Amino acid sequence: MLEIKELHASVAKKEILKGLSLSVKAGEVHAIMGPNGSGKSTLAQVLAGHPSYTVTGGTVSYFGKDLLEMSPEDRAKEGIFLAFQYPVEIPGVSNSYFLRAGYNEIRKHRGEPELDVMDFNKLLKERSKVLHIDDSLLNRPVNEGFSGGEKKRNEIFQLAVLEPRLAILDETDSGLDIDALRTVSDGVNKLRSKDRAFIVVTHYQRLLNYIVPDFVHVLSAGKIVKSGGKELALELEKRGYDWVKEPVAAGAAL
Amino acid sequence: MEPVEELATKEYKWGFVTDIESETIAKGLNEDVVRLISSKKNEPTWLLDWRLNAFRQWQKLKEPKWPNVTYPPIDYQACSYYSAPKQNVKKGSMDEIDPELVKTYEKLGIPLDEQKRLSNVAVDAVFDSVSVATTAKDYLEKLGIIFCSFSEAVQKHPDLIRKYLGSVVPSNDNFFASLNSAVFSDGSFCWIPKGVKCPMELSTYFRINAADTGQFERTLIVAEEGAIVSYLEGCTAPKRDTNQLHAAVVELVAQKDANIKYSTVQNWYPGDKEGKGGIYNFVTKRGRCAGANSKISWTQVETGSAITWKYPSVILQGDNSVGEFYSVAVVNNRQQADTGTKMIHVGKNTRSTIVSKGISAGKGQNTYRGQVKVVKKATGARNYTQCDSLLIGDRCGAHTFPYIEVQNSSARVEHEASTSKISEDQIFYCKQRGVSTENAINMIVNGFCKEVFRELPMEFAVEAQKLLGVSLDGSVG
Ligand SMILES: Nc1ncnc2c1ncn2[C@@H]1O[C@H](COP(=O)(O)OP(=O)(O)OP(=O)(O)O)[C@@H](O)[C@H]1O
Numbered sequence A: 001m002l003e004i005k006e007l008h009a010s011v012a013k014k015e016i017l018k019g020l021s022l023s024v025k026a027g028e029v030h031a032i033m034g035p036n037g038s039g040k041s042t043l044a045q046v047l048a049g050h051p052s053y054t055v056t057g058g059t060v061s062y063f064g065k066d067l068l069e070m071s072p073e074d075r076a077k078e079g080i081f082l083a084f085q086y087p088v089e090i091p092g093v094s095n096s097y098f099l100r101a102g103y104n105e106i107r108k109h110r111g112e113p114e115l116d117v118m119d120f121n122k123l124l125k126e127r128s129k130v131l132h133i134d135d136s137l138l139n140r141p142v143n144e145g146f147s148g149g150e151k152k153r154n155e156i157f158q159l160a161v162l163e164p165r166l167a168i169l170d171e172t173d174s175g176l177d178i179d180a181l182r183t184v185s186d187g188v189n190k191l192r193s194k195d196r197a198f199i200v201v202t203h204y205q206r207l208l209n210y211i212v213p214d215f216v217h218v219l220s221a222g223k224i225v226k227s228g229g230k231e232l233a234l235e236l237e238k239r240g241y242d243w244v245k246e247p248v249a250a251g252a253a254l
Numbered sequence B: 001m002e003p004v005e006e007l008a009t010k011e012y013k014w015g016f017v018t019d020i021e022s023e024t025i026a027k028g029l030n031e032d033v034v035r036l037i038s039s040k041k042n043e044p045t046w047l048l049d050w051r052l053n054a055f056r057q058w059q060k061l062k063e064p065k066w067p068n069v070t071y072p073p074i075d076y077q078a079c080s081y082y083s084a085p086k087q088n089v090k091k092g093s094m095d096e097i098d099p100e101l102v103k104t105y106e107k108l109g110i111p112l113d114e115q116k117r118l119s120n121v122a123v124d125a126v127f128d129s130v131s132v133a134t135t136a137k138d139y140l141e142k143l144g145i146i147f148c149s150f151s152e153a154v155q156k157h158p159d160l161i162r163k164y165l166g167s168v169v170p171s172n173d174n175f176f177a178s179l180n181s182a183v184f185s186d187g188s189f190c191w192i193p194k195g196v197k198c199p200m201e202l203s204t205y206f207r208i209n210a211a212d213t214g215q216f217e218r219t220l221i222v223a224e225e226g227a228i229v230s231y232l233e234g235c236t237a238p239k240r241d242t243n244q245l246h247a248a249v250v251e252l253v254a255q256k257d258a259n260i261k262y263s264t265v266q267n268w269y270p271g272d273k274e275g276k277g278g279i280y281n282f283v284t285k286r287g288r289c290a291g292a293n294s295k296i297s298w299t300q301v302e303t304g305s306a307i308t309w310k311y312p313s314v315i316l317q318g319d320n321s322v323g324e325f326y327s328v329a330v331v332n333n334r335q336q337a338d339t340g341t342k343m344i345h346v347g348k349n350t351r352s353t354i355v356s357k358g359i360s361a362g363k364g365q366n367t368y369r370g371q372v373k374v375v376k377k378a379t380g381a382r383n384y385t386q387c388d389s390l391l392i393g394d395r396c397g398a399h400t401f402p403y404i405e406v407q408n409s410s411a412r413v414e415h416e417a418s419t420s421k422i423s424e425d426q427i428f429y430c431k432q433r434g435v436s437t438e439n440a441i442n443m444i445v446n447g448f449c450k451e452v453f454r455e456l457p458m459e460f461a462v463e464a465q466k467l468l469g470v471s472l473d474g475s476v477g
């Protein structure tokens, strides 16, 4: 479904991704780990099409189409969803109104009829139960005054409503308490299917006990320097990142 | 951000011109013109004298220079002060109205036909200088409510007009109010008798059609003891590349226990992207809470006009009276707005609320100017002011000038202000969920204005939301 080849990207004239390659098939869950500042969020933002990030080389194909040519909203409509590391607040716009706007855009794009408020609210109710989302959060302005954990949970709630084909979770586990972590993971696990893929960015092996990945990749200095199965996460937890860091960088440090 | 050519193609869709034969008097302004207007309307002498007096005062007044707006000098001799569609000799039944006019209003979404008219709204349709139709009149008459054009009221209810005309906005109040008092041509008059709750929305739709004319209308609304009324005002004008002057006066009087709600959706032609053309909207609106426990509430959504200069105000004379001002003002491209309110607390335990939402986009300049005055004897007066500005892009401006004058130590006056900007990250967040830039801005702006839209009658709130979308077109680029 997703084929990233030799991707180079920069932000504020600084190159962050330096030749990253990754291949994701439908049904798979890929975990991406790596030190702070290695470019994990950059990868997520580039895939979503954030205008501050400039792609300077490489290709990304998504279901055979050139993803980099698509506008951010078209990527969303084609089923790419990013659960943000730092979700923004939108004062005055209720969460449910916001979601319905996105949901209906996606439906329109698929040639399906839009849902009216009544039907959509029914859907929201249903999905909110799964994630133990408080009804009051639905009517509150998007992320405004939400606690850190509520914001993260809200991202996964949106994911559950929008049902993307490729979901990218950027440190969704950070800031969640243990119960919330379990609920969110349960939610994600329910959404796992043979048609849907996940890229899960995390710092903690703990999350991967709940959301068991098919692959684990280590991103360091803008490149994937090691890939493996779920055991790799355990090993990283024990040994840290130093042993997998890019040979060139390690060499430079000598 | 992404190119927005696609957005820019959406246009001011009310900009058409009605092809109709009009009688327009020669350009220029002098006493003879004032006399001519008065005689065309067959006015009593006292009214002509009132106009002439206003005209003489106007000649001594100076155009205000304190508003935070700039425009080339206006040549008051270069415009015509009266223009009326020719066929409009006598009106009453729909058959007598020029079908072109009926079509025009239908195109604007205001059916005048009694069968087709909006079920819960009575409309007075003002076309250039005259009222061409008033709907639901007979029905309202049965309840004792007077709702008719100003000219008709002068003929049929001269005592009421004489009693209240200029009682809230005196003819020497300010430059534009004086000008209006001298040359006003038509407008609406509403009178709600004691104890009557008006069962439908009363509204006036103002349409400027003729070129190089000004529109100077007057609205007078009187709610007698215990009466309740909700009034709506809408307006549009064709797209023309010269500026046109609109200088209106609105006076409201609320007697004891009366309640007047006045809502405006102002959508005059704003001029083009480069600031060519558009209406100069210089308006004086004021209400007097004359009796105890009365209430006057202004809600305005200002999206149009090249320049807006208006401060709907309330004089809180009666004890325990309440004044409210809810405002959304949008400027895009080269539009300029200097708007706000005055709340003058005179009676005891009077309360006022001001909620102002200013949105600036393009190279627009938006100024909030508000005065809260508590006189010495106004014990227990309270005011709450909230004044928020939203900026879209970085070439626009927002300015706030609150004037607070408190002469009674028991008064409580609170002022809160904020300025925010629509961030690229907010828009990106929306886009990541499938929402286009245009809709994202719309959504964010509407969220910002929520507290004001809530005050509008239902259908108008929807209309106002749509309008905001149109006027912010192409504001991100
Ligand atoms: N908008 C920006 N302007 C300037 N520098 C940026 C910007 N966004 C990211 N960077 C820089 O790019 C580098 C990679 O950042 P990125 O957010 O991708 O790291 P990360 O791997 O997600 O880190 P973390 O684990 O801390 O979330 C960092 O050095 C960061 O400071």
Ligand SMILES: [Mg+2]
Pocket: A040, A041, A042, A085, A170, A171
């Ligand atoms: Mg990150």
